[in-house]
Amino acid sequence: MPNKALIAMSGGVDSSVAAYLMKDKGYDCIGATMKLFQNEDIGLSKEHTCCSIDDVEDARRVATSLDMPFYVLNFSENFKEKVVDKFVSCYENGLTPNPCIECNRHLKFEHLYNKAKELGYEYVVTGHYSRIDYNESTGRYELKKASDPTKDQSYVLYTMTQEQLSHTLFPLGHMTKDQVRELAELKSFINAKKHDSQDICFVPNGKYAEFIESYTKKRYPEGDFVDLEGNVLGRHKGIIRYTIGQRRGLGLSLKQSMYVVKVDPISNTVVLGYNDDLFTTTLCAKDVNLISIPEITGELRCKARPRYNAKEAWATVTRLDEDRIQVVFDEPQRAITKGQAVVLYDKDTVIGGGTIC
Numbered sequence: 001m002p003n004k005a006l007i008a009m010s011g012g013v014d015s016s017v018a019a020y021l022m023k024d025k026g027y028d029c030i031g032a033t034m035k036l037f038q039n040e041d042i043g044l045s046k047e048h049t050c051c052s053i054d055d056v057e058d059a060r061r062v063a064t065s066l067d068m069p070f071y072v073l074n075f076s077e078n079f080k081e082k083v084v085d086k087f088v089s090c091y092e093n094g095l096t097p098n099p100c101i102e103c104n105r106h107l108k109f110e111h112l113y114n115k116a117k118e119l120g121y122e123y124v125v126t127g128h129y130s131r132i133d134y135n136e137s138t139g140r141y142e143l144k145k146a147s148d149p150t151k152d153q154s155y156v157l158y159t160m161t162q163e164q165l166s167h168t169l170f171p172l173g174h175m176t177k178d179q180v181r182e183l184a185e186l187k188s189f190i191n192a193k194k195h196d197s198q199d200i201c202f203v204p205n206g207k208y209a210e211f212i213e214s215y216t217k218k219r220y221p222e223g224d225f226v227d228l229e230g231n232v233l234g235r236h237k238g239i240i241r242y243t244i245g246q247r248r249g250l251g252l253s254l255k256q257s258m259y260v261v262k263v264d265p266i267s268n269t270v271v272l273g274y275n276d277d278l279f280t281t282t283l284c285a286k287d288v289n290l291i292s293i294p295e296i297t298g299e300l301r302c303k304a305r306p307r308y309n310a311k312e313a314w315a316t317v318t319r320l321d322e323d324r325i326q327v328v329f330d331e332p333q334r335a336i337t338k339g340q341a342v343v344l345y346d347k348d349t350v351i352g353g354g355t356i357c
Contacts, residue, residue: 005123006116011055014127016062021171031063031070036079082106091240094263095339105159131173141165143350158353223268245335279332285354
């Protein structure tokens with residue numbers, strides 16, 4: 001009997017081509033779109049979100065063209081609790097979250113994986129640009145960067161467990177985006193030229209503060225902008241509007257450019273400093289997940305990426321306790337931000353990662 005795979009289909013070109021590749025390899029496939037929220041429940045229209053009716057229909061039409069059964073799975077309660085509510089709570093507490101990581105952690109590779117098992121399907125397949133290998137010498141599954149470094153998504157997948165990696169396939173890991181679109185056009189997929197989403201699915205206009213106020217029905221109080229000595233520089237419009245390294249949108253007339261260096265929810269202040277004040281060498285991370293190694297002993301030399309768009313930099317990593325690590329960079333890094341993830345790499349292999357705390 002052929003291997004059985006559940007294809008996570010968002011309605012986009014990547015997951016559609018992933019579905020075709022699995023069918024072409026002879027897998028017994030079904031397509032599934034995760035219904036993550038009711039748009040009206042979070043103040044959005046149906047357009048331009050991954051949960052829109054158009055996206056579901058695009059996924060359904062591709063599945064039909066591939067002669068695959070197709071389902072819509074309602075995970076909206078899980079998404080609200082694990083992703084949206086956490087996103088809001090982070091901003092309310094002066095943190096800057098990465099909801100895509102939480103969606104992968106709790107929805108795609110937990111709830112969707114469990115649904116696949118329930119239905120008797122061995123693998124979950126997604127359109128992520130990353131690779132999974134099995135290391136015979138260590139007996140561990142490894143998460144690796146995509147062959148195309150411009151599309152690599154390994155950073156947002158660092159939470160995957162050994163069990164999840166052993167039952168997940170990333171068929172686009174060795175492809176470029178151009179190759180994916182060419183194949184989609186060759187197969188006449190309706191979404192072959194569909195634009196990639198650049199925003200968080202539930203905040204499609206990128207205006208996080210407006211979304212949070214609409215979602216919570218709350219107005220966040222103004223407070224003081226202060227410098228590192230505590231001198232008041234002006235008034236801010238609510239701490240949810242600011243993140244570390246931010247310069248634009250402060251609404252202040254200053255002699256020199258200043259940047260957000262700290263958001264303090266207890267005193268309701270936003271601390272400003274100069275560019276040099278944003279650089280530091282050390283961070284602590286919690287909720288650590290290790291992939292390529294079972295534990296960190298002594299000092300681990302590796303490269304670390306402290307945010308999605310940051311360059312990897314050499315660092316020394318030590319274990320602080322069961323759940324936390326310390327990362328000390330060789331060179332100071334700019335705007336290390338609580339709530340973001342730090343991901344550790346050995347060349348193209350993900351060692352693991354955690355949430356900066």
